[in-house]
Amino acid sequence: MEELLAGYRRFRAARWPAQRETLEALARDGQKPHTLAIACCDSRVAPEMIFDCAPGDVFTVRNIANLVPPYAPDTANHGTSAALEFAVRVLRVRRIAVIGHSSCGGIAALLHEPPPEARDFVANWVRIAEPARKRAVRFADDPVEAARRAEIESVRVSLENLMTFPWIASAHNAGELGVYGFYFDVPSGTLREVTAEGERLITEGAG
16 A cells, blocks of 8 residues: 555655646546547556646546447446447547557457456456457467457457447547557557558657
8 A cells, every 4th residue: 555655645746736737627627538548457558658648638448458349238337338438428539549559468368368367257358359369360370479460450349349339430420539549569668550451650759
């Protein structure tokens, strides 16, 4: 617990004074984030760090392997889908960013089965990305490249599943909602945009 309290004290001493007016305004006026970020729970991949965002900029959903399930409005619990609904239909975000990353444990569980201690929920959850596993099969002779390809393809699976939500598809087709995919390489700190056609490195210093 002391680690958390020490961090809080640093926040109060250094960050709070600089962000006080912003947070007070957000408390008074409500949040109006411009982006919904769907990222992995992995502790190394925080969207606010990658995109250098201020409080109030990004509405963030983090789950195992940054996955979006298909649209399924039933009585089951759908945390990611509920966040999508709130961000798009209530907060009216202008874009959705799906952020995959290197060395993803969720994708490793998809490719090789999760550890025995994580099979109550993880095993079924990562099957959402089964199409990504199939697309990476041709790299089976190179396990490192197979994992990387599956990580990138999982972003595409999430982008495809986003379009099964009728109110996302309609807003996107009307030009009111941007939908983007990204892949963050942890050791190099580099970011690639992932599209249906391929990937491109985001260059530093560009406007």
